[in-house]
Amino acid sequence: MIKPLRKAVLPVAGLGTRFLPATKALAKEMLPVVDKPLIQYAVEEARAAGIEQFCLITGRGKTALVEHFDIAFELEATLRERDKTEALASLEGCSMQPGTIMSVRQQVPLGLGHAIWCARAFIGDDPFAILLPDDVILSETPCLKQLADAYHATGGNVVAVVDVPRAHTGRYGILKTGADDGKLVEVTGLVEKPKPEAAPSTLSIIGRYVLLPEVIGHLSRFERGAGGEIQLTDAMARMIGSKPFHGLRYEGRRFDCGDKVGFLEAQIAFALKRPDMAGQVKSFLKQYV
Ligand code: UTP
Numbered sequence: 001m002i003k004p005l006r007k008a009v010l011p012v013a014g015l016g017t018r019f020l021p022a023t024k025a026l027a028k029e030m031l032p033v034v035d036k037p038l039i040q041y042a043v044e045e046a047r048a049a050g051i052e053q054f055c056l057i058t059g060r061g062k063t064a065l066v067e068h069f070d071i072a073f074e075l076e077a078t079l080r081e082r083d084k085t086e087a088l089a090s091l092e093g094c095s096m097q098p099g100t101i102m103s104v105r106q107q108v109p110l111g112l113g114h115a116i117w118c119a120r121a122f123i124g125d126d127p128f129a130i131l132l133p134d135d136v137i138l139s140e141t142p143c144l145k146q147l148a149d150a151y152h153a154t155g156g157n158v159v160a161v162v163d164v165p166r167a168h169t170g171r172y173g174i175l176k177t178g179a180d181d182g183k184l185v186e187v188t189g190l191v192e193k194p195k196p197e198a199a200p201s202t203l204s205i206i207g208r209y210v211l212l213p214e215v216i217g218h219l220s221r222f223e224r225g226a227g228g229e230i231q232l233t234d235a236m237a238r239m240i241g242s243k244p245f246h247g248l249r250y251e252g253r254r255f256d257c258g259d260k261v262g263f264l265e266a267q268i269a270f271a272l273k274r275p276d277m278a279g280q281v282k283s284f285l286k287q288y289v
Contacts, residue, residue, distance in 0.1 A: 013059035111229025132207025139252025156244025172204030
């Protein structure tokens with residue numbers, strides 16, 4: 001029996017060094033694209049994929065992320081008093097049903113694999129999604145919904161993948177591929193951050209996963225991988241062969257908001273999608289290019 005996908009883990013305990021000094025006292029995931037923080041894009045995408053339970057993996061200086069999904073009673077009362085209905089409505093996306101969001105502390109950022117292991121009690125025996133809020137995706141169908149559909153069809157692990165230039169393989173987890181129907185590709189091997197000449201393909205994993213709970217057992221070995229970190233990719237690789245494992249070429253455009261240029265590109269792309277801003281943004285862009 002294929003268990004339905006209802007849980008999501010959102011790791012947000014990284015140091016965000018590429019955005020210093022902005023991230024000295026502010027969590028990277030609270031940086032906004034237009035007017036919404038990165039974390040909210042991820043939560044809204046997860047909700048649209050049927051996720052009901054959320055677990056944030058936080059670290060030092062990340063309390064604003066938890067606060068963001070709390071009720072801001074005084075703010076809401078003031079907005080109501082002043083008839084600021086639009087501003088009030090804008091808060092709807094960050095309101096959660098009681099008991100549906102929890103946070104777990106990763107005291108030391110030992111790597112993405114370790115962050116996921118910290119959620120082991122939340123995950124239990126259930127399949128779960130992982131969303132890295134750095135990756136913001138513009139698409140018709142939410143990216144995680146596409147992955148969830150593939151999971152419900154295959155009953156196994158599914159990761160979102162995209163082709164990258166060979167020169168960039170050292171930044172990603174890379175697939176060794178088997179059967180490929182052009183959309184869904186069988187994963188026969190996984191390598192974290194291989195050098196271009198050693199990469200088995202150029203299909204790279206982006207920050208969306210649906211995994212089976214068995215991955216926790218593999219993470220419990222605490223093996224250090226690329227960069228001395230406990231890598232999720234290495235633990236996922238151990239499930240190949242015993243469980244179905246696929247990469248999904250998702251439909252959509254992904255912006256790497258953990259990178260300065262990717263973050264700026266996301267601002268422009270999302271602003272151009274907004275009827276209230278698109279005209280103004282287009283006309284000022286023309287002045288610069
Ligand atoms: P990144 O590799 O982007 O690292 O992590 P980072 O610390 O966030 O940013 P830079 O590279 O220093 O600028 C990918 C994701 O994994 C989480 C991060 O919060 C981010 O969502 N992460 C990473 C953890 O939660 N814990 C870790 O130990 C490492």
